[in-house]
Amino acid sequence: MSFPQPQATPYSVNNYGFFRLNTPLSSPGDIYESDQGGHAFCVGPNSDIANVNMAYFDDQVPTFMQFMTISPTRSFTGLVNARNDAQYVPAGRPGRILFWSDDIYDPNFRPSAAVAGDTIQFVPPLLDVVQYFTPLASVVPPRINKEFVFQNYVVPGGHVLYIVVPYYGRRYAFVNFTNRNNVSPNTFGISAVNYAITDDSSVNPFHQETTILAPAVVAPGASVRKIIRATVDGMFDALVFSLNNGGPAPLRIDVADQDES
Amino acid sequence: MTFATSLAAAAGQSYDNLALRSIANQVKNVLTVFCSQNLPLFPESQPDSHPVSNWLTVLSAIANQLPAVNITLTQLTQAAKALYGLCWMASFLQSTGGISISQGNTLLASYNTNIAFP
Numbered sequence: 001m002s003f004p005q006p007q008a009t010p011y012s013v014n015n016y017g018f019f020r021l022n023t024p025l026s027s028p029g030d031i032y033e034s035d036q037g038g039h040a041f042c043v044g045p046n047s048d049i050a051n052v053n054m055a056y057f058d059d060q061v062p063t064f065m066q067f068m069t070i071s072p073t074r075s076f077t078g079l080v081n082a083r084n085d086a087q088y089v090p091a092g093r094p095g096r097i098l099f100w101s102d103d104i105y106d107p108n109f110r111p112s113a114a115v116a117g118d119t120i121q122f123v124p125p126l127l128d129v130v131q132y133f134t135p136l137a138s139v140v141p142p143r144i145n146k147e148f149v150f151q152n153y154v155v156p157g158g159h160v161l162y163i164v165v166p167y168y169g170r171r172y173a174f175v176n177f178t179n180r181n182n183v184s185p186n187t188f189g190i191s192a193v194n195y196a197i198t199d200d201s202s203v204n205p206f207h208q209e210t211t212i213l214a215p216a217v218v219a220p221g222a223s224v225r226k227i228i229r230a231t232v233d234g235m236f237d238a239l240v241f242s243l244n245n246g247g248p249a250p251l252r253i254d255v256a257d258q259d260e261s
Numbered sequence: 262m263t264f265a266t267s268l269a270a271a272a273g274q275s276y277d278n279l280a281l282r283s284i285a286n287q288v289k290n291v292l293t294v295f296c297s298q299n300l301p302l303f304p305e306s307q308p309d310s311h312p313v314s315n316w317l318t319v320l321s322a323i324a325n326q327l328p329a330v331n332i333t334l335t336q337l338t339q340a341a342k343a344l345y346g347l348c349w350m351a352s353f354l355q356s357t358g359g360i361s362i363s364q365g366n367t368l369l370a371s372y373n374t375n376i377a378f379p
Contacts, residue, residue: 028349029272031316063322063326065319088322091321093305093314093318199273199277200273
């Protein structure tokens with residue numbers, strides 16, 4: 001999905017009961033608006049983004065703009081009016097509800113181990129937010145356990161392909177990699193990153209990288225399995241997988257908000 | 262820092278630039294001027310530019326509530342994240358036609374004048 005974004009109004013006036021904003025981030029600065037008030041707000045089931053900021057009209061704030069963050073661990077129930085009739089101060093723009101990711105995303109990130117000629121592919125994070133138009137006693141917001149599956153790759157000769165998968169707020173991952181190329185070995189590794197606001201063209205960008213599984217040769221027919229736990233390894237914005245052969249080499253990644261042990 | 266050559270670079274330099282401005286107690290002032298200069302560029306009547314004007318609305322509200330001196334680290338982070346989002350959004354919309362090249366370039370020039378810390 002790209003801008004202009006879908007509008008909440010048709011869903012509200014046609015009594016759909018809810019408006020769902022479900023879109024991959026087209027940029028780290030994506031911000032979405034709703035001209036409709038709502039009775040409940042939660043992170044949607046497919047969201048990769050864990051923390052979603054909301055701005056809404058509040059008469060008792062000097063700027064009339066109040067902020068709130070919803071997440072898989074905290075939705076919000078209660079009437080929030082859009083107040084199109086009033087204006088935020090000092091901008092003088094009409095009241096509306098705004099949504100954007102509180103989690104940082106940086107498509108210009110490159111692993112510190114990457115060299116010229118290496119390539120990188122991002123799975124763009126999905127932003128999924130649900131706005132309800134009818135009163136609800138509560139909203140149960142946990143996200144689905146997500147599965148990412150890859151198999152064949154375009155890897156420049158003699159170089160490394162990095163695959164970046166969103167992992168915001170996740171506490172568990174199961175990774176299974178098998179080299180099905182009958183001839184060539186494949187050097188496979190896993191690292192993780194917490195993004196920073198940084199100048200990626202500088203010599204030393206500020207992103208925080210953690211090695212989860214150091215790159216090692218996986219022989220033809222061999223497999224690697226790795227379980228990543230928040231209590232053991234930490235929490236990260238994204239997982240970064242590296243390999244140096246086009247495959248076939250099935251890579252399956254299951255991520256969950258709860259530790260599955 | 263140096264002047265940003267693109268809106269994406271401006272986004273990446275947001276925190277550094279505001280951190281330097283905070284040492285000089287200038288964050289509230291520079292953000293207020295930056296927002297007031299640029300809001301008229303993205304009128305309410307231009308729906309495709311709403312993502313940029315929405316960011317400017319958020320950033321101006323944040324700036325309005327900042328103290329003139331001695332902003333906290335939490336306030337600095339909140340302002341930097343909003344500026345980061347604004348610059349990235351403008352970069353994306355400029356490249357996809359949501360805003361004009363001229364609008365994006367004017368925003369970048371205003372960033373370099375008010376926020377970049379050469």
